[in-house]
Every structure is written in C-alpha cells, then in structure tokens.
Amino acid sequence: MTRALRPFFLPILLLVLIAGSARAAEPDAAGVDFFEKNIRPVLVQRCYNCHGAKAEKIKGKLLLDTRQGLLNGGEGGPIIVPGHPEKSRLIAALQYTDPDMEMPPKHQLEARQIEAFAQWVKMGAPDPRTDTAGATPTATIDPYNWQVAERFWSFQPIQHPPVPQVSDANWPLSPIDSFLMKGYEEHGLKPVGQADKRTLIRRATYDLTGLPPTPDEVEAFVADNAPDAYEKLIDRLLASPAYGEKWGRHWLDLVRYADTSGCNSDFPIPQIYKYRNYVIDSFNQDKPYDQFIREQLAGDLLPHKDAVQRDQQIIATGYLAISRRFGSRNSEFHLTIEDTIDNLGKVMLGLSVNCARCHDHKFDPIPTADYYALYGIFDSTKYAFPGTEIYKHPKDLTPLGTEAEAKAIREYAAKLAELDDRAEKLLREESVLASREKAAADKKIAPTTAPSTQPVRTSKDAAAELAITKEETRQMEMKPPPGETAFAVSEGTPHDAQIQIKGQPTDLGPKVPRHFLTVLGGQQLPPDEKGSGRLELAQWITDSANPLTARVMVNRIWQFHFGVGIVKSPNDFGSRGQRPTNAALLDYLATRFVQSGWSIKSMHRLIMLSRAYQMQSVDNPSDSSIDNANDYFWRQNPRRLSAEEIRDTILTLSGSLDSTMDGPHPFPPLNEWRFTQHHPFVADYPSNHRSIYLMQQRIRKQPYLAVFDGADTNSTTPDRPISTTAIQALFMMNDPFMHDQADKLAVRIGLAFGDDASRIDYAYRLCFGRPPTPDEVQTGQQYIQACLAQLKQSKTPWDHQYRAALESYMRVLMSSNEFVFLD
Secondary structure, eight states: OOTTTSBSSOOOOOOOOOOOOSOOOOOOHHHHHHIIIIIHHHIIIIIHHHHSTTSSSOGGGOOOSSHHHHHHOBTTBOOOOTTOGGGOHHHHHHHTOSTTOOSSSSSOOOHHHHHHHHHHHHTTOOOOOOSOOSOOOOOOSOOSOHHHHTTSGGGSOOOOOOOOOOSOTTSOSSHHHHHHHHHHHHHTOOOOOBOOHHHHHHHHHHHHHSSOOOHHHHHHHHHOOOTTHHHHHHHHHHTSHHHHHHHHHHHHHHTTOOSBOOSTTOOBOTTTHHHHHHHHHHHHTTOOHHHHHHHHHHGGGSOOSSHHHHHHHHHHTHHHHTSOOOSSSSTTHHHHHHHHHHHHIIIIIOOOGGGGSSSSOSSSSOOHHHHHHHHHHHHTEEEOBOOOSSSOSOBSOEEOSOHHHHHHHHHHHHHHHHHHHHHHHHHHHHHHHHHHHHHHHHHTOOOOOOOTTSOOOOHHHHHHHHHHHHHHHHHHHTSOOSSOEEOOEEEOOOOOEEEEGGGOTTSEEEEEOOBOOGGGTOOBOOTTOOSOSHHHHHHHHHOTTOTTHHHHHHHHHHHHHHSSOSSSOTTOOSTTSOOOSSHHHHHHHHHHHHHTTSOHHHHHHHHHTSTTTTBOOOOOHHHHHHOTTOTTOSSOOOEEOOHHHHHHHHHHHHTOOBOSOOOOOOOOOGGGOOOOSSSOOOOOOOOSBOGGGSOOOSSSOOHHHHHTTOOOSSSOOSSOOOOOOHHHHHHHHHOHHHHHHHHHHHHHHHHHOSSHHHHHHHHHHHHHSSOOOHHHHHHHHHHHHHHHHHHHTTTSOGGGHHHHHHHHHHHHHHTBHHHHEEO
C-alpha cells in the first residue's frame, strides 16, 4: 500500500480493559495541579474534621489526610479503585446513591465538586501528599528557606552564555546549532540530514500559517536556487495575515479562550470576539511581547495616542474578563479570581501559583500570603459581568466610542441592573407570601390583618408587580442604546485582601499587602497607591530582570516549532516540572528575545533559519539507542496537524475557505436570553471562515473540535493531546462536511484536467505538496474505475457517477497519514 493511501484513522478492532488496582498513579504535574486545585481544598474543608489525624474521634477508622490513609480505606475496606470511579465507594458516598453511606452527612458537596472527585479517581487518583498526618497548615510568615529557594534554576537570573565552539564548524547555520552540537558531542549523537525542499516548505508554511502551500508556491520554491530562497520564504509567511490566525490560536489555547462565560447556564459573551481579533492583530503586527502582556493586564491604565489605541488596549483586558464564572449568581467570585491567578501564573510565569490558595505551596516557594497579595490586586478590579440565571443582563461592560455613547450605555446598564434587583426581590417576596398563605390556609387560620388604612399585601400583589417589572425589562431589551462595548475590566475599589483560611472565603485571616511573588522580588505597591495594582503587576512581570517571563515564552515558541519544548513542562518551571534539556540554549534564546525588543517574529526567524529546524524527521537507530525521546533534538519531530489545521486545509483545497477576519457570532438577541442551569445556552454556528473563528463554549466542546482534540476552554492548554479514535475515522470518511468538501475538491480537480492521470497528479500536489509516483497514479486509476463499476450498479444517475467516484477518491486521500501528518 502506498504511503498516501495508508489510512491514518484505523478502526478500533479491540478494546483492552485494564482493571484498576488499589495503587494510585504517581502524580505528574497535571495530576498534582488537579489534586491541589480540586481535591485537597475539599478534603481540608469538609473531611478532615471527622477523618483527619487531629479529629476528636476518627470516624469509621478512615483517615483522609494522608495518601496512604486514603488508599487503605476504613472499616469497610478501600474506598477508591484508582481509574474506576464507578467501582469506588468514595464516589458513591459523595453522590448519595447509598442511603447508608452519604458523605459529607447533611450537606452534600456541590455537583461540580463531586464530578471533580470522579474525574480525579478516573485519572488514577494522583496524590502528591506525604504520609505526614495532620491537616494542612495555613500560611506562616516565613515558610521557606529563601536562600535555598532562590537558587533553583528557573529563579536564577538569565545568563548570557557565549556561543560554544564545536568540532565541525561547517555544520552550524546559526548559533542555535552550535548549542545543540555541543550536546551531540557530549552524548555521542549524530544529527540526521537536511529535509528536502518540498518537505521544508510544507513544514514552514503550516508552522507559520496553519495552511498548506499551494502547488505553485511549492514549485517556485523548489526551482529557486538563490542562497536566500528559504529566508525569503520565511519572511513571506511571517507577512501573511494567516500568521496571526495560526499563532493567535496558540495564545488562545493558553488563555482558555471561550465565547461563553462558564457559569452553569453558560451565558454567551457577544463582545469577546473583539479580544480574539485583538490577539490575531497583535501577532500580525509583531507587537512586542512585553507590551502584549502589559495591555492584557492593564491596557485600560496605559497611555494612548488616540481613541483607536485606547479602545484596543481596553479590549486587550478581555484576557482577565474571560476568567471563568461559576454558579447562578456572582457569589462565587473568589473562584473566578482563582482562575485568573491560575492562568496568569502558568501562562506568563510557568508557575502553579493557585496551589497556594489553601496552603503554602508544597513544592515551590509560593506562600499563601503571595497568593492573596495577587488576589487583592484582582479583587480591586471590576470584571465585566456576562449575566447569569439569576441576573441575566450583562453589566460593567466598558463603553467604547464617544463619551455621549458611553454615558447612554452606562445609564442603560444601570437601569437593567436595577430592574434585575427588583425582579429578584419581588420573586423572593412572592415565594415567602405564597408559603405563608398556604400555611394559613392549611391550618384554617385567618391571615394577620393590617389597619384598615393599609391593605394586606398578598403573593398576587407581588406577582403583579413582578409581571410589570418583567415587561418594563422586556421593553428596554428591545431598544438598547447605540454604541460599542468591550468585555473588559476596569478599576474597582482598591484594597488589600485577607487570607482565606484553607481557601474558605467565610473564614478570614490577616490582611496581606498587595505585592509580587516573593521569590521574584516581592515588590509591594507604594503606600499611596490609589489603583488596583494591575499596572504595577504588569510591569513586574515584564521587567527584564524577571527571569521567568522571557524563558517561558521562548520555550513555547521553540515547542511549537519542534513539537516539544527545551523545558518539556511548558506551564511548569517549578520543582514539579522538568529541567531544561539545554539550559544554555534556553538562556541564549531568552537573551536574544529581550534584545530584539521582545519580537516574536524575530524569534521565529532565529529558530527556523537554524539547521536544527531544517533537519529531516527520520529515525536514526544509533541515536535512538542513546536518546530515544530526542531530548537533544538530533532530528525534527513529526507531528499531526491540529484540529484547526485539518479543517482549514480541507476548506482551502475545496475552494470554500473564507480567508477574511470574522466578526461577532449570531447569538440570539438579549431579549431572548432565558438560559438556566437546566436549559443552558447551547449552539453551533457553521462557518467557512478559519477554525479560530468557530464559536467555542465552556460547558460543551464545539462538535468538530471535540473529535480532533481541540483545546480545553476551561483551563490552559499548553500542548494539544493527540488521540486516534474510531470517531475520527468515521468523520473523515462519512461526515456530511467531508462529503461536501470532497465533492467540491473533485469538481475543482475535474474541471482543471481532462484525464484520470492528470487529475490524480493535481490532487497529490494539492493534498501533499508533491507529485505522485507511477504506482500511486495506477492505484488511483484502479480505485476510480472500481468505484465507477459499483456506482453503475447503484441508483446513482449516470451523469453523476464519475463525479461521485472522484469524490470518494478525494476522501481516501484526505484520510491518509500523509494528509494529516507533517514531517
């Protein structure tokens, strides 16, 4: 079977079921993060009083404050079967499915907490705790040996290493190659050869634009023998508007972008597309990365030269505003701030700062006081409100445009908020009065009478007022004021936050002055600071003396060009993450990044013009025996195209792709919003625009992206997981989208050439960037003729049979390894 016709998505013929054991999984960084964020806080708050070593009486002889205690179980035996929540007594107890075993008693955990425990057990119950019993202590004044902590590699200042001298001075094309060759020499590795030009243009084009090169572009590059042909290719691709869409998608993965809020009704956010487009434009403009960060944290506080820049900087703070919402009200806002701190820490600093919410970080030098120092900054910030089931109208959106429009928008939002408050009050009053009236009727007692001058208020009175309020609200919804708004943040009431003991917002400890992470300098806000501190935070993070920000970003850029970072845990530069495989190279790149003015495009050029980037992706048994994981980058790493790249390629080849920047989604108008936790917002809006513009929700994955491992919209996605499933195979061969696009591609090819051999040749050049071999042409001809023979026996009209056969052949090509993999 030829390479192009080898199916990538093989049907799953056998499922191997592995029974869980009583041994929990050794926690990796993701497992630790999940446990610290979702499991430990609940255990501390709801379980340790009865099942901790310090409990007055340990109930059921079950200890939950150590890893081994949880695994051992209690009087009834083990309570978890790692990997199998359906077999775990703990999950049954939390779900209240057994009336004899309901835990915690009286007050069941929230549904999202129970689901988190089930997911944790399914993950293998990763648990980083030691066997030291006792409840987790709260923050202390000095919980770490700071002199030792600051010596950890990632907290050290960025070094400026000299370019190494290597034995083969002819091999390096850039300083990057010299750093890598030093590693080859130390470990006895021999790098593989350089990729051919067809492979190189396909690799570079996908890496920078997420789209395939055209046949004409491929042939022109192959024929261009100028010494700077490859350099010109890189510059052309970086100048393409498609570059911002490709690399903007990487950033949106990291910041868990979604078009909905994440509350239990998942309210839509019609304005947030502006932030998405701001990100795309920023990459296309090669906005300095430090400026990019400052705008997202404090764009509303930065100077601006005109109204356009002002509005763009306000829109940039949508990064903070899209932090996930919880529940039906706004009362769980502490979780929204935790989501903010979690994302900021991992994406910008490579640290799991949120692990310090309930206790001092167990692995990295981040005390609880540092967490609440940052918490105070964001609690002093006013986040745009997307609406919830109880208060369905958005508020605190930031007006754009003229001052007159802004005033009208603010007054409109204030009036809607007042109506929401009145409706909520009347709803509660109606319920209370109805209950009293029913109780009085059941007991046949006359209701209490008021003086004759003041009639008794009844539930019907409250209901009537509620109906009037709802009608007034409906009338307002029909006539919103003119003007644009941004889903952004603004300044709130500046204050220092109190430590929340064990992460519980109702159990408050001492206040913590707003400051930066102690291990990174611990800079505090000045005593006379009148703002939230976001501007200062943005400056602290982007200070060139901060050793993490530049390291983390250049590692990401390297990762997206080589498939894996120099630090393999891109969101964790702490002690639970992995050490850099080439620390000198990482610091060299970070130094060049800052020296270039934080230019991301300059970093692309530096990396892609290296010999290392241009190497083949073939194996070398000798090198594999030494470095099977390719930690020292002696070859390129092949990769599967992302979900977006697969879809965008299909649309491109069929001629259906709309390459213009998309705008807002067609959400229902505000007066139709009736979303509840039982009937949440759910929609899918088909589009021929690039996949970055697909509407994505938080409570439900976009259907296509769910099949092909799209990003998680609820938490940062530093790298895409790759799965191979039967559903993917079924989609590629049978989905109506594929039939439609394959038909359009068949028409395109059929009209371009008049015979099978020429059509097959053109199809290969479009799909794979190369001409077919003679065997592949023969195989294609045989397939088309076999399809025709079957179609003649079917009810397919005779004048559509050849088109249907060619369409079938197009689906075969698009289901192959070569189509979805990049060498």
